[in-house]
Each structure stands twice: as C-alpha cells, then as structure tokens.
Amino acid sequence: MSVQSASASDRGARSGSRRRASAQAVTVAAVAVLSLLVIAAVAAPWIAPYDPLHQSLGAALQGPSTAHWLGTDDLGRDVLSRLVYGCRIAVIAAAEATSIAVVLGVPLGLFVGYRGGWWDWAVMRLVEAVVSIPGIMVAIVIIAILGTGLHRAMIALGILFSTSFLRLARGVVLTEREEVYVKLARVVGASDRRILLRHIFPNIAPPLIVQVTLTVGAVLLAEAGLSFIGLGVQPPDASWGTMLNTAASYMELNWFLAIPPGIAIVATVLSINLLGDVIRDSIGRGVAVGVKPTTPVARFEAAAPASPESAAPPPRRDDDVLRIEGLQVVVSAKEGGEVPVITDLSLAIARGETLGLVGESGSGKTLTGLSILGLIGAGGRSTHGTITLNGTELRALTERQREQVRGNAVAMVFQDPTTSLNPAFTVGNQIAEVLRAKKGLSRKAAWARTIELIDRVGIPRPAERARAYPHELSGGMAQRVAIARALSCNPALLIADEPTTALDVTVQQEILDLFRDLQDEFGMAILFVTHDLAVAADICDRIAVMYAGEIVEVAPVDTLFATPRHPYTRGLLSAMPHASDRDPPLPTIRGTVPRPGSWPRGCRFSDRCGFRTDACGQRVPLTGTGRLVRCLRAGDPELEAGR
Amino acid sequence: MLRLVVQRLLALVPLLFIVSVLTFSLTSLLPDDPADLIIGQWGTEQQFEMVRERLGLNEPLVPRYVHWLERALHGDLGTSFFNSVEVSDAVMQRLPVTLSLTAVSALIALLVGLAAGIAAALRPRSWTDRLATFGATIGQAIPNFWFGILLVAVFAVTLRWFPATGFTPLSSSPWEWLRSVTLPAIALGLASSAAIARQVRSAMVGVLQQDYIRAARAQGLSRRRVIFKHALTNALVPVVAVLSFQITVLLGGALIVEQVFAINGLGTLAITAVRRQDIPMIQGLVLVMVVLVVIVQLATDVVYGFLNPKARPS
Ligand code: SF4
Numbered sequence: 001m002s003v004q005s006a007s008a009s010d011r012g013a014r015s016g017s018r019r020r021a022s023a024q025a026v027t028v029a030a031v032a033v034l035s036l037l038v039i040a041a042v043a044a045p046w047i048a049p050y051d052p053l054h055q056s057l058g059a060a061l062q063g064p065s066t067a068h069w070l071g072t073d074d075l076g077r078d079v080l081s082r083l084v085y086g087c088r089i090a091v092i093a094a095a096e097a098t099s100i101a102v103v104l105g106v107p108l109g110l111f112v113g114y115r116g117g118w119w120d121w122a123v124m125r126l127v128e129a130v131v132s133i134p135g136i137m138v139a140i141v142i143i144a145i146l147g148t149g150l151h152r153a154m155i156a157l158g159i160l161f162s163t164s165f166l167r168l169a170r171g172v173v174l175t176e177r178e179e180v181y182v183k184l185a186r187v188v189g190a191s192d193r194r195i196l197l198r199h200i201f202p203n204i205a206p207p208l209i210v211q212v213t214l215t216v217g218a219v220l221l222a223e224a225g226l227s228f229i230g231l232g233v234q235p236p237d238a239s240w241g242t243m244l245n246t247a248a249s250y251m252e253l254n255w256f257l258a259i260p261p262g263i264a265i266v267a268t269v270l271s272i273n274l275l276g277d278v279i280r281d282s283i284g285r286g287v288a289v290g291v292k293p294t295t296p297v298a299r300f301e302a303a304a305p306a307s308p309e310s311a312a313p314p315p316r317r318d319d320d321v322l323r324i325e326g327l328q329v330v331v332s333a334k335e336g337g338e339v340p341v342i343t344d345l346s347l348a349i350a351r352g353e354t355l356g357l358v359g360e361s362g363s364g365k366t367l368t369g370l371s372i373l374g375l376i377g378a379g380g381r382s383t384h385g386t387i388t389l390n391g392t393e394l395r396a397l398t399e400r401q402r403e404q405v406r407g408n409a410v411a412m413v414f415q416d417p418t419t420s421l422n423p424a425f426t427v428g429n430q431i432a433e434v435l436r437a438k439k440g441l442s443r444k445a446a447w448a449r450t451i452e453l454i455d456r457v458g459i460p461r462p463a464e465r466a467r468a469y470p471h472e473l474s475g476g477m478a479q480r481v482a483i484a485r486a487l488s489c490n491p492a493l494l495i496a497d498e499p500t501t502a503l504d505v506t507v508q509q510e511i512l513d514l515f516r517d518l519q520d521e522f523g524m525a526i527l528f529v530t531h532d533l534a535v536a537a538d539i540c541d542r543i544a545v546m547y548a549g550e551i552v553e554v555a556p557v558d559t560l561f562a563t564p565r566h567p568y569t570r571g572l573l574s575a576m577p578h579a580s581d582r583d584p585p586l587p588t589i590r591g592t593v594p595r596p597g598s599w600p601r602g603c604r605f606s607d608r609c610g611f612r613t614d615a616c617g618q619r620v621p622l623t624g625t626g627r628l629v630r631c632l633r634a635g636d637p638e639l640e641a642g643r
Numbered sequence: 644m645l646r647l648v649v650q651r652l653l654a655l656v657p658l659l660f661i662v663s664v665l666t667f668s669l670t671s672l673l674p675d676d677p678a679d680l681i682i683g684q685w686g687t688e689q690q691f692e693m694v695r696e697r698l699g700l701n702e703p704l705v706p707r708y709v710h711w712l713e714r715a716l717h718g719d720l721g722t723s724f725f726n727s728v729e730v731s732d733a734v735m736q737r738l739p740v741t742l743s744l745t746a747v748s749a750l751i752a753l754l755v756g757l758a759a760g761i762a763a764a765l766r767p768r769s770w771t772d773r774l775a776t777f778g779a780t781i782g783q784a785i786p787n788f789w790f791g792i793l794l795v796a797v798f799a800v801t802l803r804w805f806p807a808t809g810f811t812p813l814s815s816s817p818w819e820w821l822r823s824v825t826l827p828a829i830a831l832g833l834a835s836s837a838a839i840a841r842q843v844r845s846a847m848v849g850v851l852q853q854d855y856i857r858a859a860r861a862q863g864l865s866r867r868r869v870i871f872k873h874a875l876t877n878a879l880v881p882v883v884a885v886l887s888f889q890i891t892v893l894l895g896g897a898l899i900v901e902q903v904f905a906i907n908g909l910g911t912l913a914i915t916a917v918r919r920q921d922i923p924m925i926q927g928l929v930l931v932m933v934v935l936v937v938i939v940q941l942a943t944d945v946v947y948g949f950l951n952p953k954a955r956p957s
Contacts, residue, residue, distance in 0.1 A: 125657055125658070125661050126661060126665075128658055128661075129658055129661040129662045129665060132658060132662070132891070132933065132936050132937075132940075133662070133891075133929060133932055133933060133936065134891050134892065134894045134895025134896075134898075134932060134936075135892070135895055136895035136896065136898055136899065137894075137895050137898065137913070137928070137929065137932050140898070140913055140914075140917050140925075141669065141925055141929060143917055144669070144916065144917040144920055144922070144925050145669065145672050145673055145920075148917070148918070217784070221784075221786050224786050224788075224789075225786060225787075225788060225899045228786075228788050228899065228902065229898070229899055229902050229910070229914050230914065230918075231914065231917060231918075244786075244788065244789055244792065247792060248788075248792050248795075248902075248903055251792065251795055251796055251800055251807070252800055252807075255796040255800065258789065258792045258793065258796065261789075262786070262789040262792070262793070265784075265786055265789065266781070266784050266785050266786075266789075269784040269786075270780065270781060270784035273780065273783065273784055274780065277780075370857075373860075373861050375857060375860055375861060377857075378767075399866075403863055403864075403865055403866075404863065405863070406860070406861060406862065406863030407861075407862045407863025407864070408863060411861065411862060411863075412858070412861040414854055414857070414858055414861075416854060419853065419854040419855060420854040420855055420857075420858040421855055421858070422855040422859065422873050422876075422877070423855070423877065423951075423952065423953065424873075424876040424877050424950060424951065424952065425873075425876075433864070434862050434863070434864065437863070437864055437865070437868065438862075438863055469952040469953070471952070471953055482858070485862065486862070489863075
C-alpha cells in the first residue's frame, strides 16, 4: 500500500493482486489460529502453567500479572490455564456434534432422497418442524430429555444440525438421480443404485465440506451459549462458555475476566468461517482455481490523437437536435487499466430525423446511446469530445443538471421491455412517476396524462392496463408502455436501443409503425440503434455503420443500400435475409468484432477484410462529404467490382 | 390478501400437527417416569398412582394425545411438575418480556443491516464495502452473550448510561423500558444485522445491475429515488425471507441473552424447566415458540406478496 503510483493501470493491477494477497494472508491466519487451537487442545497439560481446577481463594479475581498472565477467576484459578483447557472442550465439542450431525444426517438424507415417496414426505415434514423452532430451543428440549453435560449437549446439537446435512444429501441425490436416469436410458444393464452411488460421492463432497465448516462454527457458538446458561459443560470444568458465565457474575469487580474466553471464541469461529468462505469460493470457481490473471492491458495512452485522423465534424444544419463531435469513451478493463471502447465518434441528428446506428453486437452502439445520457455505468467514462443537445454541451454539465436533461430533453427505449420496466410497480405508476418528478404534475393530473399516453401508444382499455404489472402484459404491450414513458415529457431526442429485437416478428412491424407515427406527431429526432439492417432500412433516414468503436460509413439510407462503400457495410448487406428468404443468411463476414483492447493497429476491420493491403496497417480516417467512409480503398475499382 | 393468509395457514397445518405430536411425545421420551420426578423416590404407591391418574398417564397414547391437544387448543397447557403453577400463566407472564426484546433487536438488525448493506452495495469493492463485509464477518462470529457482557461493562458498569440488569415493562414506564431493553437488544441483534447486511448487499448489487434501474435513471429520476424506491423494493424481496428466519434465530438467542441481563423472560423459565425436567413447562414453551414462528411466517408471506406482485394469487 505504500507505493501508490498515479498510473491507473498499475493501480488496477496492484489492487487485484493485493486482494489476492490479502485473501491469502487471511487464509494463512485462519489456519494458524485453528492449528494453535488444536495444539493447545492436545498439549493442554504441558502448556497450561497451572492445574485449571486448582483453587486458591487468596488470589481470587486478580488482574494479569507475571504469575498469572491472564489473571485469576473468582476461585483464584488461573485464567490462562482454564483457557487452554477450554480449547480441548471446544475441539471435542466441535468434533462430537459435527460428526453426529454428519453421521445422522447424510445417510438419512441419501436414503429418503433415494427412496422418495412416503418416507421422504414424512422425514421432510419432521425436518421442517424441527427447523421451524429456534435452534437453541430444540437443543434445550433435547437436553431436557437427555440431561445436561458436555456430551449430552453435543448429542443435542448433533441432532439439531443433522437436519442441514440431511437436506444437503437429499438435494444431491435428487439432482443426481435425474441425470443418472437420463444416462440409464443409454447404458442398459447397470444397476441404477450402483450408478447413483458412484455419482453421488463426487458431488456431495464439496458442499459437505462447506457445510461442515459452517456447522463447526455454529456448534462452537451454540456450545458456548449452552455452557454459558449452564446446560452444557458443568462447573468446575473449564470451557469458554462457563468461564464467561463466571465473568458475567463478576463484571463489576473484574471485567477483564470476560476478555480472554470471548476473544478465544471469536477468533476460532471467525477463522473457521473465513476458511469456509475460502473453501466455498474455490469450489465455486472450480477449475479456475490458481489460474493467474492475464497481464493487465496497458492504459490507452493519448488515445486517438485528435488532430491527424479526426474527421471533419458533420456539417452544421439549423435544425440539428443532437451533435456529437470526436467522442471517446473508455472503460476500465478487468485486468486493470482502461481501454477505449468508442473513439472519434461524430454524428448529428436533425429534428424529425431518424438516424440508424448499425453494427454487430460489441461495436459500441448501445454505449454511444448511453454516453448521450451520461449513463455509461460504473468503470466507464467519456474522455474526449462534445455532445451537444439543443445547443447544450452535455459533457460539461454536472450530474444534477444532466439529471434534468434526462427524461426531459432526451429519453431512451431499451431492448427488452420485460426487464426495462420495474416488476414491483404498475406500469401506470411508472409513467406517472416520471410526469410527477419531471413535470411537477399533481398525482391526479399525472394519472390522467398517463392514461392518455397509454392510449396514444395504441393500448386498448388504457385505464385498466395502467393498473397492470409489467409481467401481466405481453412483450409488445410492455414495449408500448416503455415508449409511452419515454415520450411522457416530450423529449427532443429519443434513443431507441434495439426496441424491436426482443419482440415477436409480427409485433415488430407494429412497433416500428408506432415510432413513425409518434415522430410525425411529436417531431422528435430518433437515434435508432439496431443490428438489423432490414429494420434500419424500414425506419431510418440516414444510417451510420459502426465497427469496433468507430463509425465506418455514413450515408442516406437509399444510397447506403444501393452503393455501400465500406467492405464491412457490404458484408452486412449481403448477410441480410431477403424478404422472400426463409433460411438464415450465410455468414459472409468471418469472425466477430474484436474486443476493445485487442483492436488491430491500423484499420480495425483489417483482420476480417477481404480487400486489405499493406497500407491498411495505418489508422484510416473517415473521409468524404455528405456520405462518409473509413476505408483506404473506398472507390477502388477492384472493390467496387466485387459488389 | 385474505386468501393468501388462508392458503398459507392451511399449508401450515401439517407442520403444526407434527410439532404437536413431537411436543406431546416428550413425556414418553423421558427416561424416567414423570410421576417419579414429581413425587421423588420416597413416595408411596398410592401417591404414585394418584399422580399417574392426574397426568392421564394410565390412558392409552392416542386418546391421551387427543385430550392433551384439546386442552392445549383451549389454552390449557397443564401445570408444572413442581408447583401448582399453570404453564400458560407462567408462559404468558414472561412472553411480553422476551417478545419485546426480540422485536426491538429485530428492528435494530433490520435497520443496521439495511444501512450497511445498501452502503456496501452502492460502491462495490470500495472501502465502505470492504469495511461492511468485514464487519459482517466479524459480527457473525461474536457470541451474542459475550457482546452483551462487553456492552454491560462499557455502558452500564463504566458509563452508567443503562441499567446493567433487569427489565421494566413497557406499560409501567416507556422510558425505563427503552433503557432496559436497549443493551440486550443490541447484543442480540448484532449477528442478525450482519446476516441481513450480507443479504441486502448481494440483493442490492444484483438489482442495481438490472435494466429497469438503468431505464429509471435514463428517465431522469434522481439517484436517491432510483435507489430507495426502484432498487430497494426489489432487493427487499429476498431480504424478507432472511429477516423472517433471523426473527426465529433472535427468539432463540433471546433465551441466552436474557441471562446476561438477568431478565426474567422465557429463557429463565426454560432453563429452570430443563434442569428439573419439567416437561409440561417445556411443552408450553415449545408450543408458544411455534405459534410465534407461524405468525412471523404469515407476516412474511403477506409482506412478500406486497413487495413482489408476481407472488400474489390472482
Ligand atoms: S482500409 Fe483496408 S482493411 Fe480496412 S476496410 Fe478498407 S480495405 Fe479493408
């Protein structure tokens, strides 16, 4: 922690390794504490300086001294010695109760899981009954029958905790049985019991180990509690619980008596719990255990030097609603450091215009939309460029001011309406909330307007539907509601992120028609993000094709479809299904969009491009006027001929 | 809502039946004859028979159970083996004590758990998060009664802000009640607040990644509103189940914590009864606990249905 350099990538890498190092340190410490406990338990007679039961009334309730490191108790017994012998009780208690729980619970769980039927029903109801009563009360009841004392109390705890092992074993059998039956259909002749057993042991071991650590911790706490209230270990025997019982009675005279046994309990339970966490995590990670993280990606230094390759900003138009110029967005990488995900992005949308942002997933389309809203999310931020909405530079605004803009001047419709509406509230409530928060409408006015809006987006019986929960609506209906919410404050710009992708094909067209309709009425600009060129062709005026975080081609929709100039655009177009085609199109572009951080040096499309030449190894600018393209060979006869 | 309650109640019938059978059979599970326990070794045969008759021990098992259940349903849980105290009187007298301790500690656990869990979830992996997670891990390893002893040492013995022992009923003095219940409730609630904090954190982290949170933010709703209305309502769904379970745990823990503060609640009653093998008293305690747990579960179901529209019966 001492050397903290300013470099983000170093910081990221180091915090990752620091976390692993501290996790290791915790494991080592936990193991050390538990080893110490076991050693103390085994070697108590040799370690303890005094006989733990030896009384010396003359030396009662003394504080720590050289003779008695941890002082003496009410009967003058040496606290340190009693603490050491207490380790023995703790180990015996944990071992005894946990073994009873395992020996009782696992076979019974395997049996009822395997037998099923009436046995399973009866035993599980019994378990439910036991679990529904507070654990301590169950233990107390069993002790009432068996009588007090360490071993009897541990039998009680063993019975109590056997329920969790029973449920665990039963659960494993039930899942494994399904799988075995599936396999049995193929492997005829083998006894299913043998196969089942062979499948169960490897699967039961990991959760069993985790459950054992959890149980040991719980047993230690419960044993101390029972001994504390006098139902476990009986005086004069030394256990941490009985020591605390003594301590509680002499609080006013010597509070220190409570410290050593308390710390012993906390340290032991904490260690076993931490160890349990580590075991659970490593089991959870499975094969990934021990895999070293890859080297951190270096910070994207001086990303996209603005001058040489930045395209001229799109020409200014009077009715521009949105202008983005030279936008760069970076996100922090898992391996540490930051990688650019959007570079040198410029675009403009006019009032009443629909701009399609098209590309494969991973090209940065959605992030472009979120950048406009200033909602890139944790770990991401925009570093360069301007986003101007109705003349206001959004990147310069404070978070408060941006909150004002969102919803009012710009709104967004998301891909999956069933997840973008809050499941806990009625759809009407979610629209009315926006109206009240953004427009300051009264409850009543907001509700009236909500119903108008729901009606406007073409939902029949709006007053009734307003009271529905999202899960009670079909996908198409829910998306109409989401659109109504987005339009509730009459935004100048609507960002639609794949708004039809999650919907049924028959519904898609209706939603597209709705967008067109609403645009005619409200006149907003639309940024329509989609991977589907057919949809884009249907609704957009112009299309910007995005690839690996940058725009590679911009053109009016007809021109783009008639004469695509970038090889990527052509690939997308030829992958497009024709209306008459039933079969999915053949993939004409091999591979996928390279991940941010592993973009090729020069033209980012070069590793998938069939036309690449040596010159493509350098950065390629976006060129042209009116229609723009980012390809060195755009207009090249060979490339044009290949169309 | 009424439908939900009735549905859930019916589902609980088998549980209640099994618990009642188990509780009833405690008498038969006892290694010694209860009449022995009551009269002691030196009783005459005649006294012995009288006691057996009074306890109904001479009846066959099934009619005896039916009788016992009948009386239990009417609130008659029999009398203690050791004095003529009615079990139901003894239990009812101490129930408010244990209940108020449990309720206050549940409230503390919920508030602390929510605050710590939300704070941790808002900035995953930050120092706040690590501190909260570390605190929760430690909190779950601290025995409630030891924490109680420490609280007494600091706030009662040294600072004298609170009484070290005893309990004042709410009805006699609300202020003194609050003073007497604060330390034990904090001691009792610590581990549960840790458990709740963990659950709140993980639920909240999950919910905050949901689309509808981003959509609500995109709609220009304030961060605070989105966190406390949109996210929390959804994150509370799993938390309710944990809280319900923790209330059961607290109820059990109260039996022990009461001993630290010399509070005369169900815990003291239970411990005395166990030491004397006073089975009717223990039966009464178990039944009361089960009824409490059932009430908590019903309340949980109602709250659950309120938070999660999908769980409502249509
Ligand atoms: S610049 Fe070169 S590699 Fe890139 S798209 Fe054009 S031809 Fe292909």
